Amino acid sequence: MTRRRRTGRKVRVGFRPNRQQPGRTADWTRRYHQNQDELVDTRLSESVRAKGELSRKRTVIVGDDDVPVVDESLWEAGTVTSVHGLVCRVDDSGGRAWDCTTRRVLRTVLIEQRSPITVGDRVWFSDQSAYHDGERVGVIERVAERKTILSRRDRRSREHTMAVNADQLLIVASIAQPKLKPHLIDRYIVAAVKGDLRPVVCFNKMDLHAATPDLEDEELDASASSVEQVIEEYRRLGYCCLRTSAIAGTGLDELRDELTGHMTVFSGQSGVGKSSLLNALQPGLNLTVQTVSVESEKGRHVTAYARLLPLDFGGYVVDTPGIRQFDLWAVDPGELEACFIEFVPHVQHCRFSDCTHREEDGCAVIAAVESGEISPRRYYSYLKMLREV
Ligand code: GDP
Ligand code: ZN
Numbered sequence: 001m002t003r004r005r006r007t008g009r010k011v012r013v014g015f016r017p018n019r020q021q022p023g024r025t026a027d028w029t030r031r032y033h034q035n036q037d038e039l040v041d042t043r044l045s046e047s048v049r050a051k052g053e054l055s056r057k058r059t060v061i062v063g064d065d066d067v068p069v070v071d072e073s074l075w076e077a078g079t080v081t082s083v084h085g086l087v088c089r090v091d092d093s094g095g096r097a098w099d100c101t102t103r104r105v106l107r108t109v110l111i112e113q114r115s116p117i118t119v120g121d122r123v124w125f126s127d128q129s130a131y132h133d134g135e136r137v138g139v140i141e142r143v144a145e146r147k148t149i150l151s152r153r154d155r156r157s158r159e160h161t162m163a164v165n166a167d168q169l170l171i172v173a174s175i176a177q178p179k180l181k182p183h184l185i186d187r188y189i190v191a192a193v194k195g196d197l198r199p200v201v202c203f204n205k206m207d208l209h210a211a212t213p214d215l216e217d218e219e220l221d222a223s224a225s226s227v228e229q230v231i232e233e234y235r236r237l238g239y240c241c242l243r244t245s246a247i248a249g250t251g252l253d254e255l256r257d258e259l260t261g262h263m264t265v266f267s268g269q270s271g272v273g274k275s276s277l278l279n280a281l282q283p284g285l286n287l288t289v290q291t292v293s294v295e296s297e298k299g300r301h302v303t304a305y306a307r308l309l310p311l312d313f314g315g316y317v318v319d320t321p322g323i324r325q326f327d328l329w330a331v332d333p334g335e336l337e338a339c340f341i342e343f344v345p346h347v348q349h350c351r352f353s354d355c356t357h358r359e360e361d362g363c364a365v366i367a368a369v370e371s372g373e374i375s376p377r378r379y380y381s382y383l384k385m386l387r388e389v
Pocket of ligand 1: 244246248270271272274276277288
């Protein structure tokens with residue numbers, strides 16, 4: 001829970017152009033219906049300076065994080081489950097869904113901070129159902145400080161926040177159709193560590209194990225590795241590894257145990273079986289399962305936006321759009337080596353403190369690769385990511 005702030009400092013917030021006309025002083029309901037943000041809430045600790053047509057700014061009391069100070073006890077607490085333009089779907093503590101807009105003054109602050117409301121945000125909202133024939137409609141007044149942020153780089157090289165406040169990243173990989181891509185798992189692990197989420201690797205489609213044991217990874221000597229070796233490699237690194245089949249129904253109890261009571265982001269290439277696994281765990285979700293063309297093994301993109309799905313057995317799942325290429329956001333080389341858990345004990349023995357473990361003399365990481373302590377596959381994976389960051 002975020003601390004309640006009684007004190008704050010004053011900031012001047014500009015009105016949008018349509019706020020430049022001083023509002024009418026009465027007829028609140030009609031004004032509310034014209035524009036929800038026009039409703040003046042006397043409980044909001046802001047003072048509006050009405051100096052006629054010239055007043056284009058107002059003073060708002062904000063806390064350390066530049067968000068308006070409000071009395072949280074007056075409002076409902078909720079969790080944002082999906083965002084559709086300016087309207088957010090919010091689940092209250094009783095699990096009821098509300099359609100919420102955002103108080104304009106808060107939206108202005110969030111736009112300035114470049115941190116729009118995202119799936120997983122904990123918010124406080126005011127109940128506006130009285131103005132909407134009892135329908136569950138609200139206005140978001142406050143966003144809680146985020147515990148974790150999971151981001152990736154989008155096609156325009158900007159940060160794209162996929163989810164906030166999640167505590168686990170479930171990395172779903174299929175052992176075949178599409179082929180297992182260990183480098184992609186490594187990228188997701190880096191994103192998880194960077195975002196402060198616990199990575200859990202789920203190897204799905206285990207029913208296809210005997211059929212296609214090979215891997216897709218150009219640096220990989222296919223003869224030396226198998227699906228089993230890859231799973232064993234992640235297990236030895238200490239990561240929780242699950243083996244599932246959504247079709248055969250195996251490993252689902254273990255998966256359910258890992259998800260219970262957590263907010264877990266489901267990630268992984270399109271077609272690996274994320275929707276199938278969720279449907280198998282909770283049939284009521286009725287997620288669309290796509291058909292994968294066997295020749296291309298590509299699968300179509302189905303989930304268009306991230307959403308938070310409440311689990312009957314406790315917890316939430318963030319269903320993200322299938323991201324084939326997972327581009328890392330704002331990871332520097334120093335952070336990258338720290339995300340390779342098996343490098344950590346060695347880096348302090350490198351001759352140069354700024355060693356990037358590429359080709360430097362006296363590199364303890366390279367020595368560990370040569371002695372077999374670090375897997376060459378993971379080392380190549382690191383080099384591939386290093387080239388990008
Ligand atoms: P998503 O894109 O990750 O959500 O993947 P889907 O759940 O849509 O599944 C893609 C395809 O893989 C569908 O044709 C599923 O029937 C199939 N599939 C999912 N899980 C399994 C599994 O455990 N075994 C096999 N053989 N096929 C699966
Ligand atoms: Zn080194």
